[in-house]
Amino acid sequence: MKLVGQLNRVVITGLGALTPLGNNLNDFWNALVNGVSGAGAITKFDTTNFKTKFACEIKGFNPQDFFDRNEARKYDPFTQYALVSVAEAVKNAGIDFDKLNKNRVGVIWGSGNGGIYSFQEAVSEYATGNGIPRFNPYFYPKMIVDIASGVISIKYGLRGVNFTSVSACASANTAIIEAFNFIQWGKADMIITGGSEAPIYEISVGGFNATKALSTNNSNAETACKPFDPARDGFVMGEGAGAIILESYEHAVQRGANIIAEIVGGGMTADAYHLTSTHPEGEGTALAMQLALQEAGISASEIDYLNVHGTASPVGDISELYSIERIFGRNPDLSISATKSMTGHLLGAAGAIEAIACIKAITDDIVPPTINTTQIEPDFEGKFDMTLGTAKKRPVNYAMNNTLGFGGHIASSIFKKCQ
Template identity: 70%
Template sequence: MKRVVVTGLGALTPIGNNTEDFWNGLVNGVSGSAPITRFDTSAFKTKFACELKNFDPLNFIDKSEARRNDLFTQYALIAVEEAVKNAGINFESLNRNRIGVIWGSGNGGIITFEEQVKEFVKGDGTPRFSPFFIPKIIVDIASGIISIKYGLRGVNFTTVSACATSNTAIIDAFNYIKWGKADMIITGGSEAPITASAVGGFSAAKALSTNNENPAGASRPFDVNRDGFVMAEGAGALVLESLDHALARNATIIGEIAGGGMAADAYHMTGTHPEGEGAYLGMMEAIADAGIQPSDIDYLNAHATSTPLGDNSELRAAERVFGAAPQLHISATKSMTGHLLGAAGAVEAIACIKAIEQGIIPPTINTTQAEPDYAHKFNLTLGQAVKKEVNYAMSNTFGFGGHIATAVFKKYWP
């Protein structure tokens, strides 16, 4: 089995439009939540989200490319371009038959779908859909467009496992390279869900916070007064390659993927198992795949969306895996970024890799009254970032349908 290393990162998030700004936002505890600007929210219970800030896609891609692609694909292209530059890749010198793309999105082109259907409904019944309508909405299009842009002819597909999507993509990419099926894979996820239909739908499911008086403090993972998640948009991209391939091209190695675990709650359409059964299985499988012990994990980036039931079930699962472990730092970066749905795992993987690289645990912000049963069993990293050597970091992601995907990252040692 080949070792799989990380050589490039790209981020487009509500707290930073590149990896450096994103990381600085995390370390400094910046909230990306603010009133929604995309549509009129006056009739909505939830009026805020984590939108991208000071962002114009035309600063990154040309007008014709933007017209052909939904925002979720535009976000993917922008994050991937940063990751490719960060990795110092010259594709002309590489065997592009052995380079693939495994990308994730939970919703695909939901903005395009909503806009086109609205236009049809308010018209005279004559179908005047854009010729780009279907290509823009299908969830697999981003991986295809990335491969076309760079001429990558290796393994290419899209994962969909709701909010576990991009962790699933990363684990699949890790496995394909580990098995020798590819030399390099661009992976990650993107999501552009801040639309009336998505906000309305999640609100109807009672999943969103309604703390309209204090949007910046609305995402409160582990807090006894939490009332739901904050929707977010953006993308995260990683360049993964086999160790020998990275060394052969003299790449700078940022970190390494040690293992991945996937499981299912097999319990409820939208709710997590109350005892975190799937989360427990996913974490244990990832640890076993990495060939380490639970005590080796220095940092857990929790799924922790700030929902009343979900946070507790994850903490119960963590207690089953780690026992009472006050030395284990856990943080919920969704308290700052909001929940990027299918892209969450990608940006949180970047947070884990940067934590390893920089020796800093990003904080959980907004949480003032942590769940009393767990406040002293783990270090929830409340309020401020913490300096700590991180050799192994774990990232949890869970999705509607009971999907579980957990990845373990490690410091690179030659």
């Protein structure tokens, strides 16, 4: 029996991934460690009139491999991606839901945009249809951001806590921290968490081009994303999903689960500064990392690996480096990598696949690299181990995951090798 006020330990027992680097966990991780770029020419639409003509798309994904025709037409791609990654995580965790109390198993998912393709498709059809409102009856449930968490619960019959966190590019990390909280507090035994995004369509690419956030280095797509490099010119859009099974330590032990790692801290803050830009000195990011460390009960020096937000934004990268310096000081022993240099930026799903990168770094004692970057901003040269070019074998006991989103939303989570 838990004492009043005593928090549950929370562990990770399953992982699933559908990414531009691979359509399952192992392919994703192997490509990440080997420094593979997921960038290439956009195939989803005609980019002739667009400033950016490349992105990190999922390769070889066929919905009919996972859904029958009638089922597939009910789901926007972001929901399809969610279901596929969750199915892998559930299998990976060895879960038989019929043997669990489904009233205490929940879903907390993350997405920044939801069914943006379904929204674009419906509006385009209306605009070209002489104003006749022939909307698909599935339009609204395909579009709404919270539908993925609902569909996951329906598939597995899960009646516990269920919602979607929307905090722009921090969405999935926010979802993971919220799932961690609910299990800590004893309000759930197990939660499926993570995030999904399917944004590589005209309105997303055009919209981000309008904000001048996307790289336009069309002639060098595979090497365009250069986090922290003075030559960087913006982020590369990605798509996909990552799923993580969290459960209380006691629940995992009772069902004989294989415990992969542990989540021990989370910090969620706001920059309270600007609509789209981060605070110049990284105020909110530093606070999020500080709060995560406090909850984990560890010092900054105990973090072995930091998966940074690192989008290759001219302003955002500098801001994050300032925040890291404030928390970690000059620490060449801290291994940092910006895996968006390979995956692209999965927006609301970024925190999920980057959390998986942190967890795999812990289990395999290897830090994935930052590719494409050949030099670091001069003021930060030599202050940290930026893991440029190739992965690094080293002990990883604690890993931190940072995510930052438009509106000033920030989330930082900490994972630990489970004893």
